[in-house]
Amino acid sequence: MAVLLRGLRAGRTLRGLGSVLAAPSATNPTCSSLRRGFHCAALRLRDESKTHKPSSSSSSSSSSSSTTYHEHYQAHSADQDAAGASRDEPAAEEAARPNTSYQDQSGEQGEEYETEEQLQARILSAALEFVPMHGWSMEAVAAGAETLGLSSASTGMFYNGAGDLVLHFIAQCNAQLTEILAEQHNQVQLGQAEPKKTADFLRDAVETRLRMYTPYIETWPQAMSIVLLPHNIPDSLKHLSTLVDDMWYYAGDRSTDMNWYTKRAALTGIYNTTELVMVQDSSPDFLDTWSFLDNRIQDVVNMAGTAKQVQSTGEAMVQGLVGAAVTLKNLSGMNQKR
């Protein structure tokens, strides 16, 4: 398990966060420590490679077609302006369409180009508000596409179906958490906040992260089952490992020995079990879940303390035994030379 995490971590720093796009790309953390600096370089490489559109996207064709996308974008934006004026929209959709419709964006010339991945990310983000109604399914994605002014047929772009939606949401939550933790870190650095103890910090981080699921908690079991499908497991494991790694990093972990693995394994276990408890928790504001979380973190802290105690007790016992043996030897007179 730890070896797997290590391998995924290595793959991540080398390749960057490949296929699933985390929405806010401006979250490049300030590179202070050396290891974080390496991570920053990987992130910058990822951003650069995003504009070059590597073939890590689902179809190799999209890499070649997206080059023409940029050329066509300027030509077509003029066409779409004219087309948008004469478009016949049903009345219901008109009312539901927010200002971020696709037509509006294309009308603004001189704005940044939008890649296909960005458009897909926008569709998936828009689809999230329909999840309570339709579940984690293609119907939710179709409804999301319609709010952006796109036809429901554009859901054909998502070859992984509902898996795309769930993985996008998880990536989005992870990015939000990283932002929050970085912000807290900055506050501590500036001296505006007190640094928390490790156990409290982890507890708050896990709680913040799990609270992001509260709007979708009814349908979260469906999402968990989708994420456990064999073809989705590599991606979900990747997200989980980066999440746990981020939490420990901001908690101040700089270990370079076996502790690195044991700490992450422990936190992964805590996170997963708390998530499961949360899904079937019916107490107000998930109080039972948070008390469960408290107990688990306390267990881990106790275990660490107990391990140290066992070690020192063992040493003391050995010393005591050696002392008793020497005393017996003295008493029996074996030491005396006659």
Added chain:
Amino acid sequence: MAASVKLLVRRVIRLSHRNIFAAAAGVSGRSGCCWAPSSCRCFSDAAGDRSTHFGFETVPEAEKAKRVYQVFENVAQKYDVMNDAMSLGVHRLWKDALLHVMHPQPGARLLDVAGGTGDIALRFLEYVRTQQDRQKRRAALSGQTPSWQDVSNNYSTEDEQESRESRAVVCDINKEMLKVGKEKADGLDIRAGLSWVVGDAEELPFDDDQFDIYTIAFGIRNVTHIDQALQEALRVLKPGGRFMCLEFSKVTNPVLARLYEAYSFQMIPVLGEVIAGDWKSYQYLVESIRKFPDQEEFKCMIEDAGFYCVQYYNLTGGVVALHSGFKL
């Protein structure tokens, strides 16, 4: 700035690759001239009289449409029977695969161009109706004890349901084929949500941004100007709409290719003569398959027309290719 320059360079490289590929393909193609209609047009434009291919023949462009019309007028009555005989019933699987990949959502509007006897449109309506039934069943199961709030909500959404009925429009240039299709639909008693329109794929009689899905199954190789048909497809699709094309293509496996060639040129015209009494039409059919660009070439044509996320799936080892693109 640097990014856009890089993209421009990549586009130039891609175009030059395609030109190299087209030239190489032209050299190794089955018949020397007219590998792609566009290159053929450039070649004969200088001569003043534009010509294109009709099977292995070369005919003036104006004449091709007329001759294709005649071919399909002749075969219309026996079209479905011949399809089953020639493909040994496999064409049904190909069309089912098209629907499966399409996975239409309820409320989608389909335009089936060169739809002729309406195979795709009928399958589309059935697929959407099954999906809607499944959704209703799921809703009924989950809402066994609805609250008063839910009941009143259901009453208000019922009106919206009416406007979310999916519709299919079958468009064909040939009245005979449409007649046969209409008779078939009437025989199956399917009238709601289906309409039959006469129209030319290069000049569709529809407004812009009308349809969610545009399909053309085994029809685009008969079109004189394929790029114009693709432009029209782009025009009538809504933003986010999907273009799907099912067409005979190049077989990748060499052993299968030999068998396929033998079968096409020896068996199919004979079947045509025996079952439909028309050798020449089916000779045209197999020849037009050979003249059509292969998977990659056609994918480039679709991208040039302005579609994104273009992908193709090979069915039956490349005998048939399903191309899909999005208007974004």
